[in-house]
Amino acid sequence: MTRLAVLGAGSWGTTFAQVLADAGNDVVLWARREEVAEEITEHHTNHSYLGEHELPASVTATSRIQDALDGAEGLVVAVPAQSLRATLSSWREQPGLASGLPAVPVLSLTKGIERGTDARISEVLIQAGAARQDLVGVLSGPNLSAEIADRRPCGTVVAAPSEELAGTFARWCDAPYLRAYTSTDVMGVEIAGAVKNVVAIAVGAASGLGHGHNTTASLITRGLAEITRLGVALGGTRETFAGLAGMGDLVATCASPLSRNHRLGLALGRGLSIEQAVAEVGQTAEGVATARAVADLAERLGVDMPITRSVVAVVDHGASIEQVTTALLSRSVRPE
Structure with missing residues (x-):
């Protein structure tokens, strides 16, 4: 069982945490608000974004980024595009995180281009989060979170600098209702x-x-x-x-x-x-x-x-x- 940290507990981050759990992973969500983290851990719901939908028992949450990253073998980023750089900077002010994100595979779910810099999200992760370029991948496809939360079948694409890393990301999200295709066209x-x-x-x-x-x-x-x-x-x-x-x-x-x-x-x-x-x-x-x-x-x-x-x-x-x-x-x- 792979321990994965999902950073961002909005609708897409929470839904993808379910995907990862259904694929057999041990998943911890980082939520900005403590009350959201407590609700997910204690009641397995996130009413703010998913209403009464029940999450798998293997999904827990925390509002402490150090706890989310501790022991994580991979990271999934679902922080909104325009606040990602500031969020990464705030994390690096925490004890033990000054050098940036751990040197583990990082999969971005965030879709957007940063205003002011015109940077892609993978670039922000590398610049502001000190993520290793050879370990950063992206996911995109016809993936409306409400349908995936209901476990309706769909496909997606995971792209990474190498086929090997893309295959790793695909295995992370190998839930019965999600088919991940691999690519090396990150751009x-x-x-x-x-x-x-x-x-x-x-x-x-x-x-x-x-x-x-x-x-x-x-x-x-x-x-x-x-x-x-x-x-x-x-x-x-x-x-x-x-x-x-x-x-x-x-x-x-x-x-x-x-x-x-x-x-x-x-x-x-x-x-x-x-x-x-x-x-x-x-x-x-x-x-x-x-x-x-x-x-x-x-x-x-x-x-x-x-x-x-x-x-x-x-x-x-x-x-x-x-x-x-x-x-x-x-x-x-x-x-x-």
Whole structure:
């Protein structure tokens, strides 16, 4: 039995702790709040994120990062993208952690690009957490946490610098209802997982405005083209974006009411302000903060990303969502 620490007890981190436990691992969750850690350990629930859903008995929790890391043979990171660097810095102020994260495999579940630095999450883990680059991998796919919590079957992709490490990560999450495929395209899988949240906001907004399936399909397809252009420009493999981490994750996030980013877009389409939409969703919708970072990255590389730019215009600059959505599909004639 492998002892694994899941760092972050939100909906995805808690759900993935269940996956790891169902795969036969001994799992400890790090929760920022002591009351959440106590609830998980004593009652096997996390009402704040999963309601009455019961977690496996082999999942325990703590609010002390030293206790979570003690004896861990691997780490799974599920801290929100925009607070990860600060969280890692605060951990390194704790006794015995000044040198950073332990030299064990680290799997990132976090999807996003850091604002201000345009760093990918794996880069933040290496820079701020002193994680070893050869031990850091990422996971992405059509993985809506509510469905996985209900143990509904799905696939995902785990990418790592080596096939051996990717295989290790895949074995960690080998639950009966989750099939993990391996990859060495860390860049491609990570970019796909980050940018699909931005596209999902645009698709949700179009639906909120009352547009139909033609509009949705057009935005999803062109969104995939944007993601692929950026990912390839950064060194990702084109085939990655046609698979589970690319098209699969994009379709799930853009089409499902379970997706926070889709719901946020719907709220914008109904006329809510960005502040009202964020409050209505109630949980972190990474696409809001990631949009600007993705747009900056694309501009620096000379990659055309009109959907991303349009989302930035809405969430950062107060542009009308109706004008933006209409403008996206009325651009000048050009080859596809």
